[in-house]
Amino acid sequence: MSVYIFPGQGSQIKGMGRGLFSEFPELTAKANSILGYSIQTLCLEDPQQQLNQTYYTQPALYTVNALTCLKKAQETKITPKFLAGHSLGEYNALLTAGVFDFETGLKLVKERGKLMHQVTNGAMAAVIGLKVDSIKMILEQHNLTSIAIANDNSHTQIVISGQKEDIERAQRLCEQAGALMVIPLKVSGAFHSPQMRPVQEQFDDFLKKFRFSPPTIPVIANYTARPYAANDICANLVQQITHSVRWTESIDYVLGQGETEFEEMGPGTVLTGLVQRIKNGQ
Template identity: 35%
Template sequence: MRFAILFPGQGSQCVGMGADLFDARPDLLGDAADEILGWSLRDVCLKGPEDVLTRTDRAQAALFALGYAAWAELSTCLDITPVAAAGHSLGEYAALTAAGVFDYRTALRLVSIRGAAMAAAADREPSGMAALIGVDEEEADAISAGRRADGGRMWVANINAPGQIVVAGGRADIDWIVARGRDLGVRRVIPLNVAGAFHSPFMATAASEVATALRDIAVGPFSFPVYANVTGRPYPEGQVADLLERQIVEPVRFAEALVNMNVDAFVHVGPGDVTAGMARKTVKDAAVMVAGDTTSLAAIAERLNEER
């Protein structure tokens, strides 16, 4: 069975997540992680409170650490290797680390810098995101371009699945699309509970900070292909830093990545099941599995080993 692993991004966090992984992988989730982050990963994940865990700087680090720890557990049980990997937004760092491009400690430091930089960018002015249901990328792009032509600031930010596009913009732009969406042919507009306009020019200062952090970091060879958010295709050699910088201000082309992988099965690795839902909607004939705790990880490893 040709399978790909998928890692979730910000929004998949919940208080209580990863309890069994903290017990199984103290080497990844214990004191060493806390030393890098400057706060207790275990306490924030297991005790919250929710308003602390959902902060961009906390949520990104927590989701990365738990996603990678879940992969570390799964990989020890596998007799086969994935043929591809991808992560949604923040999840791309877990995918790259799983593929051996970064070591875990280096990636956790990078994610900590990224989360803090994106939080600071979001704090500079009110902005947000909204999901547009029932339109394709071309239609969403035309709506966004029309808004910009009228003096607004709105861009396509995520292409998640057929008929599921996310836009990012200023607070007034999000209010505008919520009010006008139906008149513009959008079946439904869902404002998202996020801190800012991620994957848009609103994040330019964060992209610059991440680029600086990446400048002196060693990059290892890929043990399997990772599909980049920016292109929806495998990372070319020598472009890790460039694509990660661009990812912060450009759209996440997740649906394209899912199609281009050409696999029989997808395994969502880490908290929640968001990427599993995207895979089901995008590649309807593929098997989709969710590996979020040690019990499901062991069962999925057994299935993949049997069907190789």
């Protein structure tokens, strides 16, 4: 049995979804109606260079991930054993598990993207070659209290999030401590950190408008690195906004259940590479 994993922001690329929109015209039309613009034009042509803006990125990735998974389901009739998504990708995992339908999920990520897009003055950076405990020690020793661990992508690929000037200082300190690379990410805000609390509160209010079904397939939550329970769907989605994406722990949990086959549902192979690094202890 396979584990389906769904990518999040950073995996978007112009041309993604080619062939899928024409194959699923009804869902594409529904997406266009909900979003108020042509999702296929955005993904395939990106004429106004909006694809890398959070407001547009999140609905675009959600839609392409969803159509990719639907096509896979039509071709194979396979039911995956577990589902997991990285940040935004968690919404596709929940969709696949029957927690909500395509339209509801798109409304959720449209609002999420809108709220997150409004947050500015933050920064994020990927630290390659240091373990999370070493990074936490550096931050503590230098009183960089605004910085949070945003993603533990693999054992030695950690994303930090916080105020721009503090991230720049942390970059120098991590490089001095032996990091192989520190790569600033192209984002406007300090995602997955306490700086996102205003967004968290607004999104919490928005979620209360919806009803959700229990997952029919286990979905590993970013917030807990454990399977969702039927009564914690809203709580996990709300907490995810200000807390770390515990990707390494999530994959380790699935591996611990005896599952070793992972398939990425969406553009690119970022998560496939991270899973291989986690398997290798990197």
